[in-house]
Amino acid sequence: MSWCPNQDPIGKSKQTIGAVQASTILPNPNKPLLLCLSHLRWNFVYQRPQHLMSRFAKHYEVLFFEEPCASQSASARLAVKMTEEGVRVLTPYIPKADLEANRAVKIQRELLDRYLSLTQVDPVLWYYTPMSMAFTDHVRTSLIVYDCMDELSAFRGAPPQLLEYEKRLLDRADLVFTGGYSLYDAKRKHHANTHPFPSSVDIAHFKAARRVTEQAEDQAAISGPRLGFYGVIDERLDLELIDAVAAARPEWQIIMIGPVAKINPDELPQRPNIHYLGPKVYDELPQYLGGWDVALMPFAINEATRYISPTKTPEYLAGGRPVVSTPIRDVVNSYGDTGLVHIASDSASFIQAVETALASMQQPEQVAHMADLILMGMSWDDTVLRMGNIMEKAIDTAQSQALEYFPGQYAERPTMPSRV
Missing domain, CATH: 3.40.50.2000 (Glycogen Phosphorylase B;)
Structure with a gap:
């Protein structure tokens, strides 16, 4: 349960x-x-x-x-x-x-x-x-x-x-x-x-992060540079990596947003520059994202992450933030050559990638423009449209087969419109 x-x-x-x-x-x-x-x-x-x-x-x-x-x-x-x-x-x-x-x-x-x-x-x-x-x-x-x-x-x-x-x-x-x-x-x-159907994004929702002028109350007092993560904090995260980065760069503030699940909270690394702000509702995420300099995806490389395709990758980009990620296969294949998603496999390379990402934020307009090009054509609305058309075709095929083998025994079944 x-x-x-x-x-x-x-x-x-x-x-x-x-x-x-x-x-x-x-x-x-x-x-x-x-x-x-x-x-x-x-x-x-x-x-x-x-x-x-x-x-x-x-x-x-x-x-x-x-x-x-x-x-x-x-x-x-x-x-x-x-x-x-x-x-x-x-x-x-x-x-x-x-x-x-x-x-x-x-x-x-x-x-x-x-x-x-x-x-x-x-x-x-x-x-x-x-x-x-x-x-x-x-x-x-x-x-x-x-x-x-x-x-x-x-x-x-x-x-x-x-x-x-x-x-x-x-x-x-x-x-x-x-x-x-x-x-x-x-x-x-x-x-x-x-x-x-890889993860898509509500671009308009997360673009609001680019226009944030007032910081979230529990984030406002945290000095910069701010490196942030939101999502479920569980066995898929590389806690040792997070701890190593925080220890090596005490001036960087690491913000962790989300519920803790399937791991003991006592296992979480504790340092003055690691901040656990707890879960936030979806509508709040752009305001927090808008206060970060770099977005993080510090996933462990294990069986639990072998097949993941994080939804947060395009969300971070829509918010106009460069991303530093461990080498998750789908992230590398989909975003590794974009110039905005930096891939790092250990703490030393992760720190170097964050430094590169921080430097790119000296020109946030250029980062946002690159992100817009990467995300062009991506939307959950388009995903539902394409899924719906595949579903309608499958229903029509199944119904035609049923009528062929059992004529008169199957009533017409309701289907989704072919256009969303």
Whole structure:
């Protein structure tokens, strides 16, 4: 079970499906339905799932089904929240005793079945975690998409049965999308209809960093030069590298923004010039980014980072900041020759790369211009358009095959418009 942000993350707008009655926010039965099954919480870190589902919500009734939270109640319930973007976030609350007794799969199946029975529409199933196959493999669907954004089996604490569920998902999926080219190379060996969709960017949102005049309150008192990172602080970061850079250049201020996950906070390097500012909401990120001189991606080179394609790379560039990164394969291949993303494999070269990046910020307008050229044509809107067209083609193909073999037995299924 993943971390629950608080006792009741749903807020005032929540409604629930309990053991006896159903009283909840229901999707429009006249629109196609997309059920997204995620190991990440909607309100944890705003990244690929949130970007895509928010945009798909313009054309689908989107349900975002999270991993369960422990409940002190004796009965299970499904909490539902409608986001500003029109996504319905479904959070199962399961009695703690049932979670400890491994009854969560059965309960999630019951809660989800009860909700879907009220929609009367066969959903597109969109998986971020193969583990959700355990309670959805029976759901009648119009299309199965596996959006593989990470190699989850390589992450710390990955369930031992994950690889088996992924094999089952790859056998059933109509489409596989990947979060980068390294993952594409790995997954296309197991599925013929695999398509790479590397991380994109909301350029207008992060361009605001270039116009920041007032510093965020908890960052304002930190002197420069400022080197910054935002994202989940977990086993994918090279903590020794961060410590070595801070020790060698005490005049540089290293700012770390984001939640700590899967590692003991006591493991984090502690120095006067390393500042942990905690998690921030997506809307706040440009203001923090705008106060940095250089953006950092100090990832460890290990199994957990072998296939990553960090969303923050184009976000940092959109903010007009040069980037210093360790040699993550997708970063090297996509940005290594741009002149704005500097690659370094050890502390000495990392320090040298930061010095080069700091020097480039003597001409911020030139950095911003180079960034604009690199990011030309990149947008989450375009990604959703291209994904949607591939999905529509797959649905049409599947329906044509069904009508050929079982004429008259398959009703017309709703599809996404071919234009976003």
